[in-house]
Amino acid sequence: MPADRFAYAIARSNDPAGQWQAASHPFRMHRLHRDPRGVLRMHTSTVILQRLQDELMRRLAVLDTAAKQSHRIHHLDFITCLPDRHCFDRLLASHLQITPAPTGLLLIDIEHLKLINDAKGRTIGDKVVAEIASRLRGIGTRTAAFRLNGDGFAVIIRDCRNQQHLDAVANKVLTAMARPLGGFQDVLPRVTIGGALIGNVYLDPGMLRRNANLALCHAKETMRGGYVAFERRLSKDTARRMRSLRLVEAALASDSLVPHYQPVVNIRTGQTVGVEALARVIGAGGQVVPAEEFHSALQDPSVSVRVTDRMLGRIAEDFRAHLDSGGPFQHVGINLSLADLTNADLSERLARTFGDHGVPLGHLVLEVTETVYLDGNSVGIAAEIRKLRDQGLLVALDDFGTGYASLKHLQSFPVDIVKIDKSFVRDLPSDRSSVAIVEGLIGIANRMGMKVVAEGIETTEQADFLRNAGCTLGQGYLFGKPVPANQAAQRIVDNAPPVDARDELVPC
Structure with missing residues (x-):
């Protein structure tokens, strides 16, 4: 076909571009012409249809768009529509590589999402997660939010100028979370934040993540619901905490984690009414x-729950043996952490553990610190404690006076016993401030019908003052140090007052 006819045929063709075979079998065009010397020469040209090339590029573009959409969908969290951990890792590394500028990172954990799911249902839990994501999007134009896992988020702060800039963004997040969830006024989307800043010299994404995570761990140990920025000392604290964790893990594995028992004494009579x-x-x-040396390990919720389980089993076994031998006391105090109280099956664990040993739950005193009432889900925790009280357990507020809004807790939450912290007892009776505080606490608790236990009593002068101030019960080295179960009962018997000096048993 002559060249001009062939070009005309292509231009007028209505066949779909995909029907042409030119892409795999190109057309060859041959043209005779004379060179400058008058010699006839054959010129061969290969023709590839432009329509096929355009269609091919269009289809490749569609496939590329589909691949990108598939990647976004695959790495986009369904509930929050935020990028996931994979995107976070990739974008943080590429950002630090492409844009060598100071960058801030906030790691954010939702407090007690599991408890919200258990108490309100997973639908409400998902709403809390989605609401937190929505509020994180509105933090600022130079930030990018990600959902890392079930209760974890991250915010990258681009061009983070200095520590004050990082702190300002973190506080903005906390302020954004201070509003209750719409329609559920008792549910606050409460979060704990750890933050870190990296300069424009050592742009190591791994270091930035580790530092922010150290800050988050420290925040969860010391100020849940707040914000902690990374400092170099946190690395030393972490090393110490890791040693503590190894110690507890080894103790759990070797069964060398055991309860020791310290007597709680009626100060007026000297009679032991219970033990902690x-x-x-x-x-x-x-x-x-x-x-x-191992207390910091108990800040880890998973470790704390395992330690509590081990302790409950040993306490139930020891107390059963004590009751069988006609032991001199009827109550044992057990310490519960925030992790224990936010565990949905706590009441079932207690009933099962002590029921297996035939120990009625009425013998137990649950000791909790004020920090559990400072939690964002204090309403749910109070409900759990009331459920335990309904089963016959007593509740003691431990280390009373050291927390925030202490007196409010006496009014708002279920409490039977107030334990005055040893820091107030230490300087009695010489320190006027301690005298005023202790007398006030004793007076308030007595008028509210609560028992009062003074902790840390080490001298007879302290005991005399507390007795005269109206405090009935005391605990401290003056009455006995913590000892193993096989020594506790005998020591109590040996130190028992004369029979005619005993008052009626006062529950501790």
């Missing part, structure tokens, strides 16, 4: 490891 069970680790040589 305190966790102790027995070292390889039989020595008792001080509690401060």
